[in-house]
Amino acid sequence: MAELIKDKGTLRNVESLAARLRRRQVSGAHDTAVETVLLLRQVVSTARFSSIEQLLSMLKSVGTRLVAAQPKEIAVGNMVRRVIHQVREEYLANTGGTDPSQRPATMVRSNTIGAMSTPDGSALSIANFVLLGRPRTTARPPREVEADIGDVDRRSMATKPALIAAVQEIVDELETVFEGVAKNAKNHIHADEIVLTIGYSRTVEAFLKAAAHDKKFTVIVAETAPSHTGQQLAAKLSQHGISTFLVPDSAIFAMMSRVTKLILGAHAVLADGGLVAQAGALAAAAAARAHATSVIVCAAQYKFAPLWSWSVEGAGATDYGDPDSVLGYDEGELVGSVEVVNPKYDYVKPEFVDVIVTNYGDHPPSYVYKLVKEMYEDENLE
Incomplete structure (x- = not known):
């Protein structure tokens, strides 16, 4: 990475963010x-590059460093892919749809009109073309080559303000994602309904508050032990004037027969339409399916990842929390004889989900793969 990025301040910031991701200071x-x-x-602001590929190589190297520091934060990889796609599109739009660093070589022509020459100077026949494989190109004068390199560098650097603005558009989008998802709430939650949710999600909070602007309904919040983040959501909804009940996780199945909709947040939405969500989401979604209750997922599009369930389902997908919240260290005899697992996330299959509400509209799980393909470069989907 250091051989691509020369600005020392940028390199320090890359290492600083990587360290904070690794230590969970940013999560x-x-x-x-x-x-x-x-x-x-x-990175884009401080970069000097003579072609778009050089700039994209810088972005990819930074992305590789950040993802390696904290692979559990899927949004990091999503944003790197999104920025690469946005930068490439903006660059091509500002250079007429081509990379000016790619310049075709000049063909050598013989004295025979319209005939290209071979290395020995003879006219290029069909037989010679088959043997040679490709026509010979001439070396261009050094001054002409230097002039072209300088022209490419100037044209590339001239696009930098547009590229910075393209990345800033993504920043602006991230600042308004909660409002973007919440604006669709009135189409999904109706008066006098009873909805259930689990844990705490800022997106779900904004969604429910927006729905409560012109109608009254009841929210049941599962506390989501051992983190008990549901208590935080219940308190905020209650302060907003929404009728809210806090229940233990064990009551989810019993309450589901009275619930009209299950509202879930997501840590990430996968290309197959499944989602990585807070632990307990799978049990709630399974209960909803057993009672034929609609499941609505609130997730902005920046959470859409070009990953499939086989690559994240199971232990490889799960992040783990502090086991002390499950079994305290004061239980000395047990601590030494048992392994305590405190998973932070569940994988919820796409067949458990009815609709995904994003900041750009509502989509069925089966449509997610198309959105992912539109958002990211094909070469960066791995």
């Missing part, structure tokens, strides 16, 4: 996404 999909895009904006 959560939205916070990590914002930090990543701001850093990539700085």
Whole structure:
């Protein structure tokens, strides 16, 4: 990475963010996404490049460093892919749809009109073309080559303000994602309904508050032990004047028969339409399916990842929290004889989800793969 990025301040910031990601000083999909895009904006601002590929190589090297520091934060990789796609599109739009660094070589022509020459100077026949494989190109004068390199460098650098503005558009989008998802709430939650949600999600909070502007309904919040983040959501909804009940996780299945909709947040939405969500989401979604209750997922599009369930389902997908919240260290005899697992996330299959509400509209899970393909470069989907 150091051989590509020469600005020392940028390199320090890359290592600083990588360290904070590794230590979990920055966590959560939205916070990590914002930090990543701001850093990539700085990379574009300080970069000197003679072709778009050089700039994209810088962005990819930074992305590789950040993802390696914290692979569990899927939004980091999403933002790197998104910025690369946005930068490439903006560059091509400002250079007429081509990379000016790619310049075709000049063919050598013989004295025979319209005939290209072979290395020995003879006219290029069909037989010679088959043997040679390709026509010979001439070496261009050094001054002409230097002039073209300088022209490419000037044209590339001239696009930098537009490229910075393109990355800034992503920053602006991230600042309004909660409002973008919440604006669709009135189409999904109706008066006198009973909805259930689990844990705490800023997106779900904004969604429910927006729905309560002109109608009254009841929200049941599962507390989501051992983190008990549901208590935080219940308190905020109650302060907003929404009728809210806090229930233990064990009551989810019993309450589902009275619930009209299950509202879930997401840590990431996968290309197959499944989602990585807070632990307990799978049990709630399974209960909803057993009672034929609609499941609505609130997730902005920056959480859409070009990953499939086989690559994240199971232990490889799960991040783990502090086991002390499950079994305290004061239980000395048990601590030494058992392994305590405190998973932070569940994988919820796409067949458990009815609709995904994003900041750009509502989509069925089966449509997510198309959105992912539109958002990211094909070469960066791995």
